[in-house]
Amino acid sequence: AQKVTQAQTEISVVEKEDVTLDCVYETRDTTYYLFWYKQPPSGELVFLIRRNSFDEQNEISGRYSWNFQKSTSSFNFTITASQVVDSAVYFCALSDVSGAGSYQLTFGKGTKLSVIP
Amino acid sequence: EAQVTQNPRYLITVTGKKLTVTCSQNMNHEYMSWYRQDPGLGLRQIYYSMNVEVTDKGDVPEGYKVSRKEKRNFPLILESPSPNQTSLYFCASSFDGTGPFYGYTFGSGTRLTVV
Numbered sequence: 001a002q003k004v005t006q007a008q009t010e011i012s013v014v015e016k017e018d019v020t021l022d023c024v025y026e027t028r029d030t031t032y033y034l035f036w037y038k039q040p041p042s043g044e045l046v047f048l049i050r051r052n053s054f055d056e057q058n059e060i061s062g063r064y065s066w067n068f069q070k071s072t073s074s075f076n077f078t079i080t081a082s083q084v085v086d087s088a089v090y091f092c093a094l095s096d097v098s099g100a101g102s103y104q105l106t107f108g109k110g111t112k113l114s115v116i117p
Numbered sequence: 118e119a120q121v122t123q124n125p126r127y128l129i130t131v132t133g134k135k136l137t138v139t140c141s142q143n144m145n146h147e148y149m150s151w152y153r154q155d156p157g158l159g160l161r162q163i164y165y166s167m168n169v170e171v172t173d174k175g176d177v178p179e180g181y182k183v184s185r186k187e188k189r190n191f192p193l194i195l196e197s198p199s200p201n202q203t204s205l206y207f208c209a210s211s212f213d214g215t216g217p218f219y220g221y222t223f224g225s226g227t228r229l230t231v232v
Binding site: 009033035043044045047050091093095096098102103104105107108109110 | 157158159160162167205207213215216217218219220221223225226228
């Protein structure tokens with residue numbers, strides 16, 4: 001069955017520290033997508049990245065970077081030089097084919113990141 | 118602007134008083150879905166719709182109803198709300214009718230409190 005595990009429930013860092021949010025997934029499919037979403041205190045869900053299962057290249061976007069490793073079924077997210085505005089709940093998600101033959105999106109339970117000034 | 122619009126953003130209601138949360142998208146998306154978000158439980162799917170007049174249950178459908186009479190609209194109906202339905206609700210849409218393989222466009226959320 002599809003599963004996304006974010007083992008870190010809450011993380012606190014001091015501003016300017018680097019922080020990595022872990023995401024481990026399970027799927028039987030060979031074709032799937034992985035996502036990260038950010039949920040700031042205002043509550044909306046902000047899309048950060050989508051990665052397909054055939055592209056294991058790491059991605060960097062400003063202070064954000066993502067490390068995708070199929071060998072360990074992980075899709076970790078690193079924030080470099082964290083800032084207070086990075087304080088949010090971050091969700092990892094997996095889309096693949098459900099048992100009924102349609103696609104589904106499975107979310108992890110989220111990691112709450114607090115960046116302390 | 119391409120978007121999913123949910124209303125209201127905030128709602129406080131009393132137990133048993135029927136309510137509807139509206140959701141509308143302007144992207145001609147086939148697939149629409151409702152999620153609820155609760156602390157420690159993440160996002161859980163309530164209902165989804167692959168097209169007009171096609172709806173199906175998600176993981177937590179009890180106490181909810183939906184309808185899809187038009188492609189753009191997918192309202193969530195709580196016939197008799199109870200306090201355990203206090204939650205943050207998200208509507209989402211995806212262009213692929215078979216599901217959110219490429220991800221979702223999310224609405225801004227509706228924070229519902231049932232007292």
